[in-house]
Amino acid sequence: KILVIGAGGQLGSELTAALCDQFGNEAVIASDLHEGSASKFDYCRFEQLDVMDIDRLKALVKNEGITQIYHLAAVLSAVGEKKPLFAWQLNMNSLLSILEIAREYKLDKVYWPSSIAVFGPNTPKTNTPQFCVKEPITVYGISKQAGERWCQYYFEKYGVDVRSLRYPGLIGYKSLPGGGTTDYAVDIFHKALAGETFECFLDENSYLPMMYMADAIKATLDIMNAPKERVKIRSSYNLAAMSFSPKELYEAIKSELSEFSISYKPDFRQEIADSWPDSVDDSHARSDWGWKHQFGIKEMTRNILVNLPNFQF
Numbered sequence: 001k002i003l004v005i006g007a008g009g010q011l012g013s014e015l016t017a018a019l020c021d022q023f024g025n026e027a028v029i030a031s032d033l034h035e036g037s038a039s040k041f042d043y044c045r046f047e048q049l050d051v052m053d054i055d056r057l058k059a060l061v062k063n064e065g066i067t068q069i070y071h072l073a074a075v076l077s078a079v080g081e082k083k084p085l086f087a088w089q090l091n092m093n094s095l096l097s098i099l100e101i102a103r104e105y106k107l108d109k110v111y112w113p114s115s116i117a118v119f120g121p122n123t124p125k126t127n128t129p130q131f132c133v134k135e136p137i138t139v140y141g142i143s144k145q146a147g148e149r150w151c152q153y154y155f156e157k158y159g160v161d162v163r164s165l166r167y168p169g170l171i172g173y174k175s176l177p178g179g180g181t182t183d184y185a186v187d188i189f190h191k192a193l194a195g196e197t198f199e200c201f202l203d204e205n206s207y208l209p210m211m212y213m214a215d216a217i218k219a220t221l222d223i224m225n226a227p228k229e230r231v232k233i234r235s236s237y238n239l240a241a242m243s244f245s246p247k248e249l250y251e252a253i254k255s256e257l258s259e260f261s262i263s264y265k266p267d268f269r270q271e272i273a274d275s276w277p278d279s280v281d282d283s284h285a286r287s288d289w290g291w292k293h294q295f296g297i298k299e300m301t302r303n304i305l306v307n308l309p310n311f312q313f
């Protein structure tokens, strides 16, 4: 049985649905800090869970016969800069608790997301390699970098089968982002469809690695379904699909919605975006377990503009 922690979040809500599609609704328990997330899960069991409540987490794992945990709860890059110590404690202590539980209860597998946020200003900006200098400037990035070290440690020392991907900015129409630096790329679609001008918090040429949610879900299921020996990197895999700037995304939307207008008002998130790569080399994921992206900016834009108006949040 699979426990999804942080199931109510931007990635969690789509990943939970995909896990139910693959394993059946009875095989998955969705959990989230916010009781209100229950409304997103009329198709599977939902449990309110604060990932910092270790006793409750252990009880769930023991009583429900959990064999896999997807740990998606975290404070993201922008929100994390508003409450650094809380972000560090939640992101780090929750991962350590789950790695310990995986060791103690011999879980089959654990999934934990990392991010391009592990890279910093002196990381090579273009086609960022899998192995390189990483000096993240956000607490979120520091927690992801430290988390990757812990994942590799628990794999090598205790044989915990924890797997991880360094996601780019994720964009979808079925869920809302939760306080990241790439959130503009989701918000822009809502404004465009509402006929409103979009005020972008990054400058027009902020080029960042991005991925359509459908690709992120596929990559996650692909690495988790891969035979153990194919998963050679136990820190976290670079993962890529496309890169674009706010200007390029605006133009892709404008080619479908000719009235759409944008303004640029960079805020504190500009410095975070500037510290991240323009593009990432994911050749290890492609050669180790057959990763291949499907969506580029045009297909993604069309997919969202067609589906978003009919989606009920």
Ligand code: VAH
Pocket: 076, 077, 078, 114, 115, 116, 117, 140, 167, 168, 169, 170, 179, 180, 181, 182, 183
């Ligand atoms: C954030 N969306 O902005 C997340 C992600 C690559 C960015 O980690 O914090």
